[in-house]
Structure formats: structure tokens, C-alpha cells
Amino acid sequence: MSPETLQKKFLRGLTEQFPDILGKLQEHVPGQLIAVLPREELPKVTKYAVNQLGARFVITVATDQRDKTGDFGISYILAFDEEKQFLVLHSNLPADDPRIESVTPEVPAANWAEREAYDMVGIVPEGHPDPRRLVLPDDFPAGIHPLRKEYQYNTRFPSEPQNAPPRMPPPEGSTVVPIGPFYPTLEEPAYFRLFLDGERVVGSDYRGFYNHRAVEKLGDSELNYNQVPFVAQQICGICGQVHSCAYVEAVERACEIEVPMRAKYIRTILLELERIHSHLLWVGLAGHIIAFDTVLMQLWRIREPVMWLMERVTGNRKHYSSNLVGGVRFDITPEAADDIRRVLAKVEEEFKAVVDAVLIDTSLMARLKDVGILTEENARALGAVGPTARGSNVAIDCRVDHPYAAYDQLDVQKQVQDGCDCWARTLVRLYEVFESIRLVRKALDQMPGGPIMAKIDGPLPADRIALCSVEAARGESHHYVRTGEDNRPYRWRLRAPTYPNLQAVGCMIQGVNLADVPICIGSYDPCFSCTERVETLDVNTNEIRVYTREELQELSRRKTLG
């Protein structure tokens, strides 16, 4: 452990309460501590760290390591943002009895993570208040945990429709209004059940993961280190660079690959350009959700040159395919740098005009101010990230807190608002666009010359663990990589920013009017991903036909398998 880490405040707090832990802490990657604890102790340390020391719960990583050590592993990842530190608490659980005490009653942010650990690997969170199925499909066979190593990525399981998780019962006297399974304004699958008392929302239930694509399974059983970034970039239609960058950076940290500075700067520039076009897209969509389509049209017009810019630099407007372990594939030529400066000058000018108009537009304010309140306390408790957290006065930003790429040399200014409502979240994004433009210019000025790819001589070392958090436009994207022997990760875990933010929605829409629900859900920039069932209308006969689940499954299999 480095001397600086030993000085940190959280470590003193932790060792005061748990004196044994000091001997178990290891720091392989700077800023990332790993401790292997017995399973009785892990929940205690997690609860203490979150509730007494102010740690932020990030995610759990469940690993099937039976082929190596004969047991299961579970890691709870915590972040001490102010002290720029990650803490991984790991426990090994016997293969015949993989149980661990749930921390969710005291750490609500762990709710989904623990349910997912059960669904995917079969680690039972004992005492979980809501142990319903989360990630697996409704008809997935019970007792099968697909991320265990005995199942292949293409194993086809029998359908058992009786396993659908029970729905939350609505409170007495309330009406249920379903939104979904295809979310109307975002064109993505998500299924909210709202419990209404008149016009007011008194509760909600969420079912999602309709488009689970099993990328983690592919990453640790099929693809090699340099193929994973191309799958990672397709996790999201917007944050492609974010996910591939987080993955390669985690591998590089684990294997101590020295990435050339120029490559780091190129990653940074692409990430910031991505943030600019994502925020412009979001502000447009927010306008669209509240039926103010002028904002949508104008912001998407302003956004388009940024997309062309990405195409100019990397070759494609989306799925840039830019990152590989060790560096980047496409250099930014001096001409391309000039193009970036020129386009950004125009974008800044045009965006400023829009912001000037929007900030004094009372009709917009009437729909956004004091709507969808997420208090600072709740934002912290539920682990909200990104503009959702920063709009609630929680000053976390991975670019500053856990620097990656070249951000440690750029002096990023966090944009924080204390309004806690949809308007505050909008303001955070508006100001972040200007900040990103400044960062791109600064990065272009500071970018050194030299190679853009590190030389990798031998096979990458196995069984090393590293984390990387990348600040996407929506919040923190977290990737965990444990390296493996056969040129692929042994375990690759990722957590997109919508994962914690979505858990905060129930809190956000409590008490709002039904008409405000779409903008509340839209205000944290959700990213679900395809559809569950479809109703078709035959225009010739006016006959409505609802496809059954089996028919749809057959249709989509025929479509995807050719």
C-alpha cells in the first residue's frame, strides 16, 4: 500500500472499527484497494463504510470461480469519491452454500446488484427485502444461473412461463396505469406500473432488462481482449466510446500497460465530443417529451455537425471502433484538429443562442421547476450518479474523482446545482456542454506527439483485478476486469449509469402528477434497450392481432438467426 493511501481519512475510520482489516488490504492498482474478508464480516464492513464513512456503493461482482478455487466469489465495490479511492471487499463463498447476508436493508443502493448476483450466479442475499427476479426473462427456468461457467453463451433453455416474478401489489384504493413495455418517448423497452390516487403518483413498480444481451458471458467465454472493446462499444448507442474506453482502461491498469500520452488525449477528446452530442440530444429530447419540439429540432440540427466530426476523426458517426488494449487506432491529424476547433466554435455560438432563449423561457420552467424532486439525501442513499446526482447537489464526477485517460491534466470543473428538480438536471447538462467544449480545446492544445499504441510483447498476465469508472453523459459507467489465462477476461463486469439512476426513479416520481411522469423519467437520460410484445393493426381489415410470446420469440429468432 502506498504511503498516501495510508494517510487517507476513510482508512483511519475503517481500521478504528475493524482493526484486522489493515493486514488484508492490498493495493495492486493505485487508488484501488482490495480486501478478502470472511463472509460474516463483509456485510458489516460494507454497511459501516457506506453509512458511517460516507462511501458510495457502486456495484457487486459475483464470480463463478469453481474451476480455479472450487468456490464462488462476491465483491462489493465501494467508492470514496472525495478521497479518490475505490475499495473492493471480496469474499469467497463455498460452492454448496453460496449465501451472504444482504446489505440492502441498510444500503438501499445495493438492491438491484444483490438481486442480479442471485439471478446470474446464484449467490443468495439472505434477508433481502425484495428478492424478486430482476434480470432473467419471465420464462427462464428456475434454479439456473446463466453466468455460471457450465453454461455456454448459446445454450438454449426450456421455457417455464410459471416463473414470472410477481408484480408489486398496488396500495389500497389506487389505480394502476402501465407505461410500457415500450417506453413512448424514448423508443426503448421499459415497463413502469404507476399506482395513482387521482392524478397523483403514490407508488411505482419497474420491470426491465427486456433486452439483456449477455455481453458479460461473451466477454469471459468467447471473445479475446481485443474483441471485447467492439462489443462494449455496442452496449449503448450513445456512450460507445465510454464503455470501450472503460473496459480497455481497466485491462491496461490490471496488466500495467503503459499507454502513450497521445492515445490518452485522443480518448479524452472523443469522450468529450461524445458528451457534447449526447447532452445536445438529451436537451432536445427533454423538449420533445414536454411537447416543445422547437428545442428538439434546433438542438438536433446543432448536434449533427458534431456527429460528422466524429465521422471525420474515426470513420463512423457511431461505433467509432477507436479503442484497443494499449491505445487507440485512429490518430487526430492536424487538419482534423482544425476541423474540430472550427465546428466547436460554431456549435458553441449556436448553442449559446439557444441557452439564452431557454433560460428565460417561462413555459419551459413551468414544466420543469419543482418537478421530480430527488433530495440530496435520497440521491446519496440510492447511489445516483452523473447529472442526476449533480442536480441534487451531490458533487461527484469521475473525471475529477477517479481520473482516467488524460483528465488528470485538464482541470475539469464539476457542474453542480442544488435545485434537486428536473430544471436543475437540465441546467447541469446545459453548462456541461460549455465545459466540454473548453476541455476539448484545452486537450487539443496540450496533446503531445508520439505513438498512439503501446507495444504489447507477451501474453497479458492472468488473475489481476482492476476497475475503471468513466463519466458518461448520463453518469458513471463502471467496468471491472479480472484477467484470465486464455487471452480473455476471466470476469468482466459492467454497470451502466442508468442502473443506479433507474432505482432512484421510484423516489423521484412519488407524489408528482401523471402528466409529469414522462419528463421525470426522461430527466435522468435513461438508456434501456428492444421490445417485448407487439400489437399489430392490419390496415386492410382493421383487425387487431396480439402476438403471443411464443410467436414473437419464433419471429425474432428467425430474424436474428437468419
Add this chain to the structure above:
Amino acid sequence: MFKAKLKEAVICFGAGRVTLKYPFEPSPVPPKFRGKIEFDARKCIACGGCANVCPPRCIVIEDMGEVAKITFNLDRCIQCARCYEVCPEKAIWPTDEFETATPDKSDLKSEMIVWMSTCQRCGRCFETDNAIDKFESKRWRGRGPGEANKHGIFPIKPPIDFSMPGSLVREPEEGQGQ
């Protein structure tokens, strides 16, 4: 309120026409654009570098004695151009073509048959610089027809059906590169 609407009106009127006339006019692509893959059978040495790095595994090779058959399932292609990057002979490259929509997926499938012989220049196989790319991936190369990607992503044979109870049997690594 009125001032805001006025400002917004100015922005809208100042925008002018922004839509493109495509498809009535061709839409040129930028210089680095990665479109549909094109290849040249006369240059290919069937080293399999492209198939080894291809992330969606749309390129597979089957060795059949004197010849090697390389299949390109371009409906799976993600336009990353990794094949172009590692190809020692530059026998495969991305073109400017992006209008690949078709009602029939088989339109996007091509095959190339290459006669195999020892390299006249150096007498050995090709190696890449990057250690990660040197490492062989699974199931991209098979000995004999239908052997590559045997139970792979696109079903030459159907995926394995699950049989209860879950046995700890792993798929045999047959048909893997030499």
C-alpha cells in the same frame, strides 16, 4: 416569456435548410469511412489473421487440404475494419459502400477459395506485432468443410440444447486452429 419566444423564432428562421437531398443526390462519405468489406483472392494468403481478430466472427476459415475456404458473412459485420488493419497483404479493405440493405441476408455472404502453398519469399507463416492478436481465438478455423464455428454464433449446426440436470460438460474444443 415573449422575449424567449422571439429569440427562439430568430434561431429557427436563421437555420435555413438543413436536410440533405439524399437519396435523390449521392451522399459522399468522409475520407476514413469504413463501409462494406471488399477482398482480393489473388492477394490473400489465407493466414487467417482477419478471422482471428474479427469481433463479430463474420469471417471464418475452413482448411480443406490444398485449398482454404474463407467465408464472409457480412450481415454480421460491424464495420470495425480490424481485418484490414491486421492483413499483411492488404487483401481485404473497407470500401465507401454503405447502402447494403437487402431483403435477403444471403446477398451479403461471400466465399473465397485460396490455393495454399508455402510462402515463396520467406517460407514461414505470417505473425502480427501485437501479442494479443497473435493469440488464437476460438472456432474461427476448422479442418474440413463445416468444421469452423461448428456450434458458433450463426448456426451451421443448431446451438446446444440444454439438458437437465446441468452437467459440468464443456464443449470440446474441436476444429480449433493448429
